Amino acid sequence: MKLTEPVPGGPCWVELSTSDVPAARAYYAGLFGWRCETDPRPEAGGYTTARVDEDAVAALSPLYQPGRPPAWTVSFAAEDADASADAVRDAGGTVLMEPMDIFDQGRFAVAADPSGAVFSLWQARAFPGAGRFNSPGALGWVELRTPDPQGALAFYPAALGWTADAQERFTHWGVDGADFGGLKEQDDDERAGTPPHWVPYFVVSDAETTAARALTTGGEPITPPARVPGGPWVATLRDPLGARFGIRTP
Template sequence: MLTTRYAPGAPNWIDLTVRDLDAAAAFYGAVFGWEFLGGGPEVGGYGMFRIDGKTVAGMGPLMREGANPAWTIYFHTPDAEATAKAVEQAGGSVDMPPMDVMTLGRMAVFTDPTGAQFAVWQPGENRGLDVVDAPNTLFWTELYTTDAEAARGFYRTVFDWNLREAPVPGGGTYLLVAPSGGGEETTQGGIMQLRPENLEGETTSNWHPYFAVEDCDAVVARATERGATVLIPAVDMEGVGRFAMFMDPFDATFAVLTPATPPTTPGTT
């Protein structure tokens, strides 16, 4: 499970970059009940999604030429420079070198050898998200990759993750991810090999956030009514829960999950 007691290699921040902040704030407010608090010109309009005054995600405008709207997952690092070196040595690329975000912390953005983009956050005054593993907050992170073996070696080198194999219905292997030294109770996400039909369709490698919801089908209805496209219809997975995946109206992908075991309430993680 995710926790705000952030360990190195654990997800500690997520954010959305889009062309229209107001439209995205309205969409996610309707789907999850989030309130968006926009920042000023000094932060380029970057702001925070919140529930009950607690930050659950960030959002900002697209800043780079040719960039597409997307959710980005950040993993905790105690040393962004060291992580950048590890990424390059393991065959990844540095898209945005480590930089200070005022006194809040340091960030860097990378692409793994299979083409999936991710980021790291080295906490300063901002240690990370205020709440996770609760309704309408980050609950799981997942990599769909063109090469699971390459991804396994890369992330193990960069973050020293604990990776465990789990069978997939219909065949295949799913890698469960936990921080270094973490047991099953610290599992934070998974790595999934894209199926041949996905590869033939030129699906690319991507990290996706999963948000816990109390009623997956109700969220599917709200999201689609407001312009989202269903990529994976709501489906039950034994022992996991009921999940669905979308592309929002701005072309960013995310998923929702009603867990088989209900998540905790905000403020208890």
């Protein structure tokens, strides 16, 4: 990812909604070395921030809706969450949760693209988003898995102002040409069991070692570690509670 800090339109935060926050907290702390802090305020609902050193890198929270499967959600920075929500609707997406204030931290909305892939919008106030990218334990890439890549190529540039570098086998998303993520079409097998979704990739020093540790502590493989031609080593995994995520080398 060529972004080094949150910028309008780019990824700024990732949150795990899970059925067992203490178990997820222990799993990811063992995998990435996160230090987790739970907001003690009752109105925060158990919201837990994960840090690398002093930098916030991700969050874990109880399921927003009981019965929903655990999942990671990627948030994209918005200068005006209300205007961005309107742009999502105008481009053919759906606003699942209207913009609302989160204490003094910022303004937040939840949306879905036309294929149903869910993402969030974050208008920063006191909290700008992740304190670091592209280093071990921090976010290093995001990827959209969808059965409708052409629909995605029409939607996201219109809704969020992204650039799209569409190559033969892969498309890179960017902000003013600075790549931060990608687009992959779901194959028939994946479509049968998995709805369209965004996958966050966390940076690790060694993909094979981290993948092995992820499996021995209760996770499951989705795709094994492999070298992107001319690029990093990557793998996708499922945590013990079922949430999908990725790892990649710098």
